[in-house]
Amino acid sequence: MDEKIGFTLNGKPVSIGAGGGRMLLGVLRYDFGLLGVKYGCGEGFCGACTVLVDDAPVRSCQTLLKDVKGRSVVTIEALAAGEALHPLQKAFMRNDALQCGYCTPGMILNAYGLLRRDPNPSRAKIIDEMSGNLCRCGTYARIVAAIQDAAREMRAEK
Amino acid sequence: MKAKDPRELDFFDASHLPAMDRREFLKVFGGGIVVAFSLVDVLEGQEGQRGRGPGGGNLPTDFNAFLAIREDGKVVCLTGKIEMGQGIVTSLAQMLAEELDVSLDSVVMVMGDTDLCPWDMGTFGSMTTRVFGPAMRAAAAEARAVLIDLAAEKLHRPAAQLAVREGVVYDAKDPAAKITYAQLAEGKKIERHLEKKPPVKAPAAFRVVGTSQLRRDAREKVTGRARYAGDMLFPGMLHARILRPPAHGAKLLDADVSAAEKMPGIRIVRDADLLAVLHESPDAAEAALAKIKARFDVPDTGLDDKTIYDHLLKVAPKGEESGLKGSLEEGAKLADPVIESTFLNAYVAHAPIEPHTATVRIEGDKVTAWISTQRPFGDKDEIAKALGVPAANVRVIAPFVGGGFGGKTSNRQAVEAARLAKATGRPVQVAWSRGEEFFYDTFRPAAIVKIKSGAAKNGSIVLWDYAVYFAGQRGSDHFYDIPNSRTTVYGSSWTGGPGTHPFATGAWRAPSNSTNTFARESQIDIMAARAGMDPVEFRLGNLKDPRMIRVLKAAAAKAGWKPAPAPTGRGRGVACGIDAGTYVAHFAEVEVDKAGGKVQVKRVVVAQDMGLTINPAGARLQMEGCITMGLGYALAEEIRFRNGEILDVNFDTYEIPRFSWTPAMETVILDAADAPPQGGGEPPIIGMGAAVANAIHDAVGARLYQLPMTPARVKAALDEKAPAATGRTKSALRPRTGIA
Ligand code: FES
Numbered sequence A: 001m002d003e004k005i006g007f008t009l010n011g012k013p014v015s016i017g018a019g020g021g022r023m024l025l026g027v028l029r030y031d032f033g034l035l036g037v038k039y040g041c042g043e044g045f046c047g048a049c050t051v052l053v054d055d056a057p058v059r060s061c062q063t064l065l066k067d068v069k070g071r072s073v074v075t076i077e078a079l080a081a082g083e084a085l086h087p088l089q090k091a092f093m094r095n096d097a098l099q100c101g102y103c104t105p106g107m108i109l110n111a112y113g114l115l116r117r118d119p120n121p122s123r124a125k126i127i128d129e130m131s132g133n134l135c136r137c138g139t140y141a142r143i144v145a146a147i148q149d150a151a152r153e154m155r156a157e158k
Numbered sequence B: 001m002k003a004k005d006p007r008e009l010d011f012f013d014a015s016h017l018p019a020m021d022r023r024e025f026l027k028v029f030g031g032g033i034v035v036a037f038s039l040v041d042v043l044e045g046q047e048g049q050r051g052r053g054p055g056g057g058n059l060p061t062d063f064n065a066f067l068a069i070r071e072d073g074k075v076v077c078l079t080g081k082i083e084m085g086q087g088i089v090t091s092l093a094q095m096l097a098e099e100l101d102v103s104l105d106s107v108v109m110v111m112g113d114t115d116l117c118p119w120d121m122g123t124f125g126s127m128t129t130r131v132f133g134p135a136m137r138a139a140a141a142e143a144r145a146v147l148i149d150l151a152a153e154k155l156h157r158p159a160a161q162l163a164v165r166e167g168v169v170y171d172a173k174d175p176a177a178k179i180t181y182a183q184l185a186e187g188k189k190i191e192r193h194l195e196k197k198p199p200v201k202a203p204a205a206f207r208v209v210g211t212s213q214l215r216r217d218a219r220e221k222v223t224g225r226a227r228y229a230g231d232m233l234f235p236g237m238l239h240a241r242i243l244r245p246p247a248h249g250a251k252l253l254d255a256d257v258s259a260a261e262k263m264p265g266i267r268i269v270r271d272a273d274l275l276a277v278l279h280e281s282p283d284a285a286e287a288a289l290a291k292i293k294a295r296f297d298v299p300d301t302g303l304d305d306k307t308i309y310d311h312l313l314k315v316a317p318k319g320e321e322s323g324l325k326g327s328l329e330e331g332a333k334l335a336d337p338v339i340e341s342t343f344l345n346a347y348v349a350h351a352p353i354e355p356h357t358a359t360v361r362i363e364g365d366k367v368t369a370w371i372s373t374q375r376p377f378g379d380k381d382e383i384a385k386a387l388g389v390p391a392a393n394v395r396v397i398a399p400f401v402g403g404g405f406g407g408k409t410s411n412r413q414a415v416e417a418a419r420l421a422k423a424t425g426r427p428v429q430v431a432w433s434r435g436e437e438f439f440y441d442t443f444r445p446a447a448i449v450k451i452k453s454g455a456a457k458n459g460s461i462v463l464w465d466y467a468v469y470f471a472g473q474r475g476s477d478h479f480y481d482i483p484n485s486r487t488t489v490y491g492s493s494w495t496g497g498p499g500t501h502p503f504a505t506g507a508w509r510a511p512s513n514s515t516n517t518f519a520r521e522s523q524i525d526i527m528a529a530r531a532g533m534d535p536v537e538f539r540l541g542n543l544k545d546p547r548m549i550r551v552l553k554a555a556a557a558k559a560g561w562k563p564a565p566a567p568t569g570r571g572r573g574v575a576c577g578i579d580a581g582t583y584v585a586h587f588a589e590v591e592v593d594k595a596g597g598k599v600q601v602k603r604v605v606v607a608q609d610m611g612l613t614i615n616p617a618g619a620r621l622q623m624e625g626c627i628t629m630g631l632g633y634a635l636a637e638e639i640r641f642r643n644g645e646i647l648d649v650n651f652d653t654y655e656i657p658r659f660s661w662t663p664a665m666e667t668v669i670l671d672a673a674d675a676p677p678q679g680g681g682e683p684p685i686i687g688m689g690a691a692v693a694n695a696i697h698d699a700v701g702a703r704l705y706q707l708p709m710t711p712a713r714v715k716a717a718l719d720e721k722a723p724a725a726t727g728r729t730k731s732a733l734r735p736r737t738g739i740a
């Protein structure tokens, strides 16, 4: 039997026995029912499956379950504090930065990582750091605006 | 059947519905006033489907949607249309709120559920707003008139004296006398016909239509709560992985499943052509699939992404001529010179980020399927047929759809999931991998356009002989004022016939039109350059259509266009087009890296006349989406294949636009509130290929004849660039494709 792997998921300690060699994407979706984590390509090319591990964005389709042992995993479901949305979520809404919404959780979490590293990123930096996340609906320009908007709000809150 | 006036609406008592459906139906409504309405014969293919109601039951009248005023005052609209990002969940609600004089918040949209919503052909062709919209507005206006009549009775005031605001009917002269829609709907079962059809509101009276509204589904989407077909999970559900051939046309010789069989909890289903492994864990199913040893016979077709064009010309059926005007011989004599060009475009994938997915559950004889679909009612019939059950037993629900672009009108995965659910007796989910998505996509067809045209010395076009192979008819007609012209369409539909394309093809956002616009507007620029004229002035000189002239001028003004014959070295290009009733003009500004051939689009301006605009913010979102998506087919997207094997199976080699490609975008929506609303989700994509091609020519003097305009092709065009001495334009691709 596989050893149990323990980690923190959306603030709560969890542990799971099945297969440390499994990818985090399937574990989060099917073992924990966190369906905001999306499959887009399965090979690290689109970013739809992005989650936070110790506050940094990672592609859950390329992350082994055993590699998050003892770490903190956050999915889109836990980004808002209860009904109070995160500034990025509000900014995505305000800026109409989504259409079908399928890429949106990954976009928001990748942007979250960016703003943690750099609370005041230039436009060029946003484009550069977000370029690995794909949106087929073509919402990129709105997402850049939303990230700038959220960054302003987050700086003002500090 | 004689076409009815779309305004001729039927009111009926919900108790006429078949028993089972009525129960479902009233669960949603909780009673109230119900209006059903129809679009009649405006849509092709609707014929023969009339009178079919929820669950396939018969209804007293034909209609395409329900509208209900519920006892709690909510206005509920049930329609078979689906939301895939295009924003109709907002714009349809705006139309209802407008005509009924209720707040936008009180409108509830129930979409894409075949048990609750009446039959609908599907969500494509930019038809929701321009075809469905007017019928819905009229229904709402009529419902409002019914409510006012009821209020007149209750309040003992003449109807003419009553006004409505936010769902409250009141006496305009005595506002204290009032009654709400909710009160009027209470305990009602309405069946009545009005003698006089109330007119819909005039644009001057609009409060909601024409105002910009944010997406109504945004909160669910930013919190990860929005549910897509793959998010429907049920206890005991099995995830299926299906054995796929390595190439289209390949035949399975044998498959050894002995290793897979031994895995705990694995179910294996062999059903005719279907061989699937299923497990409660998708990871386990995937691992089992990898253990199957299968041999296939892969036929050698000799076809690949380079030889395909010759093949297509060879198999092309007889062409259909249209728009014959004047004499082509006469035109050729007047032309100075006659310019012949051949344009090509590659197969292009839809590549929505959500792959095709279906979850199917069978309980007793009831089949329920959650599908990522643009065509729930079509899927319903296909599932019924595959399972051999009456269509009435099948319920299809389209939850949120993660992008469609035409690709989700075809849903093989739904039939697969249904067959596997039947075979296993368990709920089954089939969620395609990205590789399966690329393999089974119904690609935008590869196509060829040949044009022979010419202008006289004074710059007026005198000859236009246009032949398109396999792209299809939409957008093949020109809109210039040309005395001698002809359009010939070879291969009438996007799917070709058997033996045409090596795999499935289908409608791709603004089908046919991006190909046709690329060819036409490139050729117009070639003639303008040949005549030594500015491309905008050349177009204006050959246009008589006032709508097109207005759109082109508006775009030129926004772009700050300074007339000069191309190539100017500035890297600016223009293109015009008409799609789904909408007139559109594009300007693109590019930078070309001469050494590597890479093109960066710096700025795009799009102006469009789409008639009445329901939600300007939503329309701009669609325009920006089209510009961004259009960069893909213009610069990079091309499915490469060999002998039926698809060589591009993920986003590493099949490049779609990304953040770093995004140009500065400026969108202009021309005021045309008095004209009927037209399509918005497709037209702004059609000019991207031509505007960029013309901008590349303007930048470096090289003409691109093939989409996508990859760095290699731009390089090749730069290398070939030589002064045209003969007056015959040389296709850069002739040597490669062998097209004479
Ligand atoms: S699904 Fe993980 S990057 Fe695409």
Ligand code: FES
Binding pocket: A098, A099, A100, A101, A102, A103, A104, A134, A135, A136, A137, A138, A139, B085, B353, B402, B403
């Ligand atoms: S909003 Fe549809 S893929 Fe990004």
